[in-house]
Structure formats: structure tokens, C-alpha cells
Amino acid sequence: MDIAYWRKKIDELENNLIELLNNRANYAVKIGKIKKEKGLPVFDASREQEILERVAAKAKACDGPLSPESMARIFQVIMTETRQVER
Numbered sequence: 001m002d003i004a005y006w007r008k009k010i011d012e013l014e015n016n017l018i019e020l021l022n023n024r025a026n027y028a029v030k031i032g033k034i035k036k037e038k039g040l041p042v043f044d045a046s047r048e049q050e051i052l053e054r055v056a057a058k059a060k061a062c063d064g065p066l067s068p069e070s071m072a073r074i075f076q077v078i079m080t081e082t083r084q085v086e087r
């Protein structure tokens with residue numbers, strides 16, 4: 001397999017990832033509406049901490065190549081961006 005083959009695999013996977021991330025963001029929009037109705041803040045530190053711990057544990061069990069710390073950093077960015085669409 002050459003570079004073009006693996007780049008095509010990455011391109012295809014990214015398309016799936018974009019759809020999944022938008023699905024996730026749509027769920028967060030729904031959560032945001034409920035929070036607004038209830039007068040709750042968008043940012044929930046304990047929930048984000050719980051997600052980061054679960055993500056790191058899952059990444060550890062998968063045994064790489066992305067480390068638990070790397071995966072947690074990726075999810076931190078996802079959650080920061082998600083908060084923006086919830087508002």
C-alpha cells in the first residue's frame with residue numbers, strides 16, 4: 001500500500017468523524033436547551049472531568065497509538081467547542 005492509499009483511508013475516516021462530531025454537538029444543543037429552561041449553566045466541570053477520565057481509561061485499554069493524555073487533550077478541545085454551540 002502506498003501513501004495515497006492510506007491518505008484516502010484517512011479522508012474517508014475524517015468524513016465519518018465529522019458526522020459523528022456533529023451528532024455529538026446536536027445532542028449537546030438539546031442539552032443546552034434543557035439547561036436554558038432550567039436556568040442551569042452551560043459549563044459543567046464535573047461532567048467534563050468524568051468524560052475525560054472515561055476517555056483516558058478507554059484509550060488506555062485500546063493501547064494506542066494515541067496515549068490516554070493525547071486522547072484527553074483531543075476531547076478537551078471537543079468539549080470546549082461543544083460549549084459554544086450550546087449557548
Ligand SMILES: C=C(O[C@@H]1C=C(C(=O)O)C=C[C@H]1O)C(=O)O
Nearest residue numbers: 028031042043044047048079082
Ligand atoms: C453537553 C454538556 O454541556 C457541556 C459540554 C460537555 C460535553 O461536550 O460533553 C460536557 C459538559 C458541559 O460543560 C453537558 O452538560 O452534558
